[in-house]
Amino acid sequence: MSVSLFDEKLNSDAFLITTEIGPPKGTDTSEILHDIDMLKDKVDAINVTDHQSSVMRYPSIGGCLLVKERGGEPVLQMTCRDRNRLALQAELLFAYSRGVCNVLCLTGDSVDVGDHKEAKPVFDLDSVQLLRMARLLEGGTDMGGNELKGVPKFCLGSTVHPEADFVEPQLVKFDKKVAAGSQFFQTQGVFDPATLRRFMQYASQFNVKILAGIIVMASARMAKYMNDNVPGIIVPQAVIDELATAEKGKGLQKGIEIAARFIRSVKEENLAHGVHVMAVGNERIVPDILEAAEVSGIHA
Amino acid sequence: MIVAEAKNLTEIGKTIAPYGRILVLGCGTCVTVCGAGGEREVALLHDALRLMDMKAGNGKHVFLECTLKRQCDPEFLDVLEEKAANVDAVLSLGCGIGVQAVAERLPDLPVLPGVNTSFLGMAKEWGVWDERCAACGDCRLDETAGICPITRCTKGILNGPCAGTKNGRCEVSKEMDCAWVLIYQRLENMRQLETMRRYYPPRNFRAIPRPKRVLSKINAAGGGHE
Numbered sequence: 001m002s003v004s005l006f007d008e009k010l011n012s013d014a015f016l017i018t019t020e021i022g023p024p025k026g027t028d029t030s031e032i033l034h035d036i037d038m039l040k041d042k043v044d045a046i047n048v049t050d051h052q053s054s055v056m057r058y059p060s061i062g063g064c065l066l067v068k069e070r071g072g073e074p075v076l077q078m079t080c081r082d083r084n085r086l087a088l089q090a091e092l093l094f095a096y097s098r099g100v101c102n103v104l105c106l107t108g109d110s111v112d113v114g115d116h117k118e119a120k121p122v123f124d125l126d127s128v129q130l131l132r133m134a135r136l137l138e139g140g141t142d143m144g145g146n147e148l149k150g151v152p153k154f155c156l157g158s159t160v161h162p163e164a165d166f167v168e169p170q171l172v173k174f175d176k177k178v179a180a181g182s183q184f185f186q187t188q189g190v191f192d193p194a195t196l197r198r199f200m201q202y203a204s205q206f207n208v209k210i211l212a213g214i215i216v217m218a219s220a221r222m223a224k225y226m227n228d229n230v231p232g233i234i235v236p237q238a239v240i241d242e243l244a245t246a247e248k249g250k251g252l253q254k255g256i257e258i259a260a261r262f263i264r265s266v267k268e269e270n271l272a273h274g275v276h277v278m279a280v281g282n283e284r285i286v287p288d289i290l291e292a293a294e295v296s297g298i299h300a
Numbered sequence: 301m302i303v304a305e306a307k308n309l310t311e312i313g314k315t316i317a318p319y320g321r322i323l324v325l326g327c328g329t330c331v332t333v334c335g336a337g338g339e340r341e342v343a344l345l346h347d348a349l350r351l352m353d354m355k356a357g358n359g360k361h362v363f364l365e366c367t368l369k370r371q372c373d374p375e376f377l378d379v380l381e382e383k384a385a386n387v388d389a390v391l392s393l394g395c396g397i398g399v400q401a402v403a404e405r406l407p408d409l410p411v412l413p414g415v416n417t418s419f420l421g422m423a424k425e426w427g428v429w430d431e432r433c434a435a436c437g438d439c440r441l442d443e444t445a446g447i448c449p450i451t452r453c454t455k456g457i458l459n460g461p462c463a464g465t466k467n468g469r470c471e472v473s474k475e476m477d478c479a480w481v482l483i484y485q486r487l488e489n490m491r492q493l494e495t496m497r498r499y500y501p502p503r504n505f506r507a508i509p510r511p512k513r514v515l516s517k518i519n520a521a522g523g524g525h526e
Contacts, residue, residue, distance in 0.1 A: 081455075085502065107462045110454050112472040126457035129502045143502070161463040169484040172496055173460035179499070188463050231464030231471035 003101045006045040007155035016274025017297045020047035023058035035283045040072030044297040047075040054114025064100045079108025084124040096152030104157045105130040131180035157184040162199035178206045186276035189215035196271045212272040216259045219251035220244040260292035302330040302395045303429045304415040315412045319389035326367030327394035336415045337393025339367040371398030377405045438507040445486035452479035458500035
């Protein structure tokens with residue numbers, strides 16, 4: 001039985017569309033609520049990031065509850081950076097009790113890349129261990145071997161990096177995540193259809209859904225900045241060159257065009273089971289991208 | 301070995317300010333090798349502190365110096381009875397263990413740290429020291445091709461690389477190797493990649509309740525292993 005609407009869709013043949021939003025830095029939720037309202041009927045699920053890039057924000061679970069309140073389908077991003085195993089388990093129990101059952105299990109960016117560089121990095125568990133722990137809770141016991149009164153049920157996902165410059169160790173980890181119970185994967189940003197195709201050939205041996213990560217660039221400068229500063233992101237020179245051809249002030253428009261073209265090819269050429277659109281601060285353009293790509297979540 | 305770095309002179313100046321007669325105490329083991337607190341550094345610091353005192357124009361400190369063979373070993377501390385007899389404080393250039401061992405021996409004297417103890421490491425090349433061990437109390441180097449992910453991966457994760465690795469380097473520094481890339485390559489060379497495919501369960505932090513005590517199993521009389 002499906003534990004969520006998104007879980008149900010993962011078991012269908014639908015081309016899935018997810019996106020992500022970052023909670024506010026502060027208590028003013030007006031912007032995130034605006035974004036939720038704008039996106040909830042256009043995508044199959046909305047990830048809420050967990051102090052993305054190690055920048056302290058309103059919590060992921062808080063954002064997920066807002067998504068639920070507005071009638072959307074949230075995916076709780078959960079990293080191992082800030083909580084030990086007690087806190088992670090507790091938060092999963094809470095999430096389930098409030099109807100947040102889709103969880104994306106991540107290791108988390110290093111504290112050093114964020115805005116609290118002197119904080120203690122926790123990493124008591126890693127992403128594979130987090131997946132296993134969530135499955136353990138579903139079996140009715142916690143990591144201490146104690147019985148739970150009331151048992152959660154999750155739809156679990158994770159990430160994979162098909163365009164890593166040294167992909168083999170990433171694939172070892174991917175295998176472990178599958179074995180640990182990850183049902184779906186939202187990939188890191190991908191730009192090259194050929195690489196994605198190769199990865200899908202590999203991944204097709206497993207019964208998991210792959211959503212290709214689409215990062216929308218607003219300019220060639222942003223692409224170069226991300227290459228230099230954002231963990232794991234590798235924007236190919238061809239994409240940077242194409243962004244550079246944009247007229248002044250039309251960079252984002254070009255970025256949307258590139259993203260939409262890629263999404264179309266993912267769908268038409270069956271390169272993945274769906275896409276995960278990461279607009280990195282430009283959430284308001286996600287509907288434009290989906291429209292340009294002529295795709296929509298099956299809510300619509 | 302233990303690797304330490306000298307504290308800067310301004311910080312040391314502040315910590316010794318309240319005291320008049322100060323024993324600058326070096327250590328002849330790890331901190332001598334890494335050039336942070338041996339006999340040479342004691343002499344250099346002694347000169348620097350005297351100069352600082354003169355510049356300040358107060359000349360209120362008197363410095364004595366001495367370097368023990370090992371500050372962390374009680375048998376080398378007996379000499380302190382005489383050396384520290386008439387001082388107001390000891391400025392130890394030993395590691396954090398040395399500072400505490402000296403403090404335990406001198407219950408009435410302030411013992412101040414003159415170095416920052418950094419890590420357990422090795423000499424990578426002349427004058428370059430790299431961290432290699434986290435003293436986690438649960439060594440699994442047999443499973444990770446002799447490369448410690450707890451120490452050398454910035455996140456200390458156990459089941460393979462995170463997605464932040466680029467060009468074989470860590471997401472926090474382009475100069476730092478990704479431990480899991482190194483582990484993968486070495487396991488591949490040794491045809492032991494299967495080891496990496498195994499699931500590594502969460503660490504057992506009970507292996508390191510702090511503070512820890514190790515009882516030697518060496519038979520003191522025979523001098524060998526039991």
